[in-house]
Amino acid sequence: MSFIQREREVNATLVPPLDPSLFTPTDTELAFLRLRISEDDGGLRRRTLEIQKDEKYPYPCIRAFHHVSLMMLANPIYPVVLEAGKAGNAVFLDIGCCMGTDVRKLVSDGYPASNVLGCDLRPEFIDLGHKLFRDRDSCPIRFFTSDIFDLSVPSAFDGTLRSVHEAPPLIRVDQLSQLLGSLTHIYTGALFHLFDETTQYAIALRVAYLLKRESGTIVFGRHRGLECEGMIDDHLGRIRYGHSERSWPLLWKRVFAEVEDAEFAENRVKVQAKLDAPFDQHIPGTTRKGHMLVWSVQIT
Numbered sequence: 554m555s556f557i558q559r560e561r562e563v564n565a566t567l568v569p570p571l572d573p574s575l576f577t578p579t580d581t582e583l584a585f586l587r588l589r590i591s592e593d594d595g596g597l598r599r600r601t602l603e604i605q606k607d608e609k610y611p612y613p614c615i616r617a618f619h620h621v622s623l624m625m626l627a628n629p630i631y632p633v634v635l636e637a638g639k640a641g642n643a644v645f646l647d648i649g650c651c652m653g654t655d656v657r658k659l660v661s662d663g664y665p666a667s668n669v670l671g672c673d674l675r676p677e678f679i680d681l682g683h684k685l686f687r688d689r690d691s692c693p694i695r696f697f698t699s700d701i702f703d704l705s706v707p708s709a710f711d712g713t714l715r716s717v718h719e720a721p722p723l724i725r726v727d728q729l730s731q732l733l734g735s736l737t738h739i740y741t742g743a744l745f746h747l748f749d750e751t752t753q754y755a756i757a758l759r760v761a762y763l764l765k766r767e768s769g770t771i772v773f774g775r776h777r778g779l780e781c782e783g784m785i786d787d788h789l790g791r792i793r794y795g796h797s798e799r800s801w802p803l804l805w806k807r808v809f810a811e812v813e814d815a816e817f818a819e820n821r822v823k824v825q826a827k828l829d830a831p832f833d834q835h836i837p838g839t840t841r842k843g844h845m846l847v848w849s850v851q852i853t
Contacts, residue, residue, distance in 0.1 A: 568611040625655035630849040638664035643737035649744035652682030666693035699729040704759045739772040746776035750794040770852040778846025801826040
């Protein structure tokens with residue numbers, strides 16, 4: 554069993570101030586936000602800034618307005634996931650969905666809302682998402698709060714993941730444990746990079762327990778990566794590990810060798826991982842370069 558190191562509190566004096574100038578949506582993002590929030594750019598900007606001010610956790614991603622960015626859309630495997638959702642009996646889960654912008658876009662693009670779930674550890678994020686999009690009573694997506702570390706492995710499947718498990722109707726899902734072995738697609742953005750190496754493995758292991766073992770099943774995402782795997786130089790003093798294009802596939806091969814067997818991991822698990830172009834990380838007094846690792850894991 555992998556050792557789990559949960560998030561630590563951040564020293565408030567290390568948290569940079571909010572910077573409204575960082576709100577620079579792309580044309581695609583702006584078109585979606587106009588559609589879902591406000592056609593008036595001034596009103597759109599005001600509401601986005603108000604929501605950011607209401608958020609109480611010092612995540613750099615939210616300070617950079619990633620909670621209203623369409624990060625999932627940029628993953629190369631997104632069209633494959635979307636078409637599979639449109640075509641068949643697929644179930645999608647966003648783990649660490651934050652305010653739910655990505656899954657709202659997914660549904661807008663045609664993935665059936667009745668088959669889409671968004672889960673986050675913090676109920677505040679889900680509430681802020683409804684406030685941002687003003688859809689608390691109309692959003693068809695099932696959002697719920699649950700802690701992935703509460704999943705018990707490997708006993709959840711009595712030592713095997715090969716049997717089929719029926720999830721309850723999605724409208725009644727309120728815990729990740731109800732979804733074991735039932736998900737076709739899982740997305741996780743800006744989650745893994747919050748933790749050390751062994752905890753990242755523990756997360757991946759639990760994600761694997763949630764997936765179906767059918768051809769076409771996909772988990773994909775993005776998070777901070779490094780050209781050479783190792784510890785991330787974190788300006789908030791957090792202990793974080795950065796995987797590389799080399800080490801990330803090895804992690805998933807190891808995971809599936811554990812939950813299935815070595816032959817399954819070698820022959821049926823296809824992993825793609827690519828570092829994005831470097832970005833500037835703006836920190837008071839300095840600017841650092843960083844990379845995001847964009848990846849997918851597909852069962853063939």
